[in-house]
Amino acid sequence: MVLGSATAVLMAASVIGLFLVAPEDTDQGAIQRIFYFHVAIAIGSMIAFLVACVAGVLYLRRGTRVWDDVGAVSAGLGLLFSALTVVTGSIWAKGAWGTWWRWDDPRLVTYLIVILLYAAYFVLRSSAEGDRRERYSAVYAIFAFAAVPLSFYAVRVAESFIHPVVFTENGANMPGSMLIWFVVAQVGVVGLFATLLQLELLQRRAQRALDDLKLRIEALAA
Amino acid sequence: MSASHVAQLVALLRKDLRLELRTRETAVSMGLFALVAMIIFQFAIGQRADETTPFAAGIMWATIALTAVLGVGRTWVPEREQRVLDALLVAPVSRLTLLVARALALVVYLLAVEAVVVPLAVLFFVRGAEPADAPLIALVCVLADLCIAVVGAFLASMSVFSRARELLLPVLLLPSLVPVVITASGATHAVLGPARDLAEFRGYCVFLAVYALIFSLVAYATFDHVLDD
Amino acid sequence: MAGVDLHLAWGGRVAVVGPNGAGKSTLLRMLATLLRPDEGTLSVAGHPLPAQARRARGLIGYLGHDPLVYLDLTAWQNLELFGALYGVPRLREAVPAALARVGLLPRAHDAVRTFSRGMAQRLGIARLTLHAPELLLLDEPYTGLDAAGGRLLDGVLADVGAGRGAVIVTHELDRALRLADEVLVMRAGRVVLRAATAGLTPDGFARTYAEVTG
Secondary structure (H helix, E strand, O other): OHHHHHHHHHHHHHHHHHHHHOOOOOOOHHHHHHHHHHHHHHHHHHHHHHHHHHHHHHHHHHOOHHHHHHHHHHHHHHHHHHHHHHHHHHHHHHHHHOOOOOOOOHHHHHHHHHHHHHHHHHHHHHHOOHHHHHHHHHHHHHHHHHHHHHHHHHHHHHOOOOOOOOEEOOEEOOOHHHHHHHHHHHHHHHHHHHHHHHHHHHHHHHHHHHHHHHHHHHHHHO | OOOOHHHHHHHHHHHHHHHHHHHOHHHHHHHHHHHHHHHHHHHHOHHHOOOOHHHHHHHHHHHHHHHHHHHHHOOOHHHHHOOOHHHHHHOOOOHHHHHHHHHHHHHHHHHHHHHHHHHHHHHHHOOOOOOOHHHHHHHHHHHHHHHHHHHHHHHHHHHOOOOOHHHHHHHHHHHHHHHHHHHHHHHHHHHHOOOOOHHHHHHHHHHHHHHHHHHHHHHHHHOHHHHOO | OOOOOOOOOOOOEEEEEOOOOOOHHHHHHHHOOOOOOOOOOEEEOOEEEOOOHHHHHHHEEEEOOOOOOOOOOEHHHHHHHHHHHHOOOOHHHHHHHHHHHOOOHHHOOOEHHHOOHHHHHHHHHHHHHOOOOOEEEEEOOOOOOOHHHHHHHHHHHHOOOOOOEEEEEOOOHHHHHHHOOEEEEEEOOEEEEEEEOOOOOHHHHHHHHHHHHO
16 A cells, blocks of 8 residues: 555656756657656566566466466566557657658667567467466566567667667766656556556455455365 | 487487478468469569669568468467377477477478578569678578577477367467568678678678577576466 | 375386376376476486486387387387487397387388288387386377287286386276286376285276276
8 A cells, every 4th residue: 555655656756847847948849758657667567567477487486376467467567567668769760860760769669579478478378278388487577578678779770770788887867856856656567567567466366356256166066 | 228318309300301392382382372462462562663682682582481480380280170189298209399390390491491592582573682692591591480480489389289279370480570570681682682782691691690599588487388288 | 296105126027007087197208217206206217307317218118009100201200219319239130139029020121101000019019018118107108009919918917026117008998907016096196996806806996996086
């Protein structure tokens, strides 16, 4: 509950901050604001995939089912965030350059591949049952996470790099006032991930307890 | 008595090649598929361009990638259909050996397909290719084949038990192959394209080697959990 | 499967019987290291699984209702493969010897696809015994065997003496009594009866079987 409320506050604050308080970017105007969400969500999705990968490793080592749940939910959230990344990126591209899509933007293209990689995760999951499903999901979560940087570098190596860099060597490539709100948005997004993860895990645990109870009642009745 | 890993690997590889020679199913269908795919690409893309050389590398590797998916889909088919997989799993052979044997067999198939596809693609789409290009293209092929084989054998072993495997495998495999297609075609283009750039070629080849290495490591770390129940 | 707590003595032949779905094949597959139990520990031939699975596998011979051979290879090539996997020495002599034992030497270089069911199953027996396993695990092995093959398999099982073992899953009660020293009756994933076959008569056992399996 605490986490949830904290997240809600952070998200609200970041939305207000980014859209109302922070100064407008002279070059690109209001649309620049969505860029910060875009980056925050992008990073959030990577965190989700990392969690799924780690959960996969832990499942393979320990075999406790909770890690499969964490992995599956994280992968799902990561997929959702990735889709949002592409949508916000597309909106921003329209605002900044006038087209809904550019193929020479390595980050956007990579996220397209990432969506496919993790959609495949769920297809794989639905193809197996029980113990095998959990094992395969864990293995693929590790595999897909390794594929992400490779996909990014392949796309980047092959195409010209035009996506403006948000963080440069000298520090963030945005005015200090914006930086604060970006960090707020980022923490908010991570909090959102954690809250949703927690909610979903609780729901699954409750469902399982309910199923267990049903089985036991049926066994008694028989 | 126990067998060395190498002896087992050789036996498994020999078995795959023998099966292929006897039935000739996989290589022939892959070859025909590749040919048709290239013709389709010509009509879909090549017709509209005065000069197809810039597209040649891309068409070549798109064809090879799709053909590879077909070939990987044939993996484990004899074992599955004839239920021989149990006999292999019951034998004292490491699962890693099974995977490596499978990957090596895939490399052989892919090289056989490329022996046909590459010259044809050059014939159809490239102007101004030189014999000196051949070893460079061969290098790209070998590296890319290793990448495809490692990933293909690994993912195929996770789809062997599923019922919808004809659809599952392409869905699993193609997203992971995108980096391979991008860099292999980039490397090929660096050689066959209008401007020859060896530094670019080297960069792409290094990437392919790194890709193969990373996924070999992932496969090595997790193979235990993939074939056994 | 639940609560199977079994210790099978070495050098004996055990038959496992029970109605469909009792878990007989599952038990056999676990012994063959093809399945891992969800809970509990499993040791085969003194080798705990899964840690020493590879060593255990070298000692096991597994045969199911399918002969588990490659249809598109020849009989010879099949045995060559499995011989290499098991590390059987001097394959050039061992393979024809194994083929001769099961009466398939004249067809050694024909593809298994051209064999009859009985012949293919006999090849399966050759594969089974090629590496002289210490533990035979057989799942309904008589299915599809012709008369010659049946006699062959009887002979193989009779040869199981001291220092070796065999576990046979079958649905034929009298065969179970004839072949094995001990019989296990399974039902719904549990072992409900365990008895030495020496004192049992076919009718008596049939009655007991009907009782415990409901």
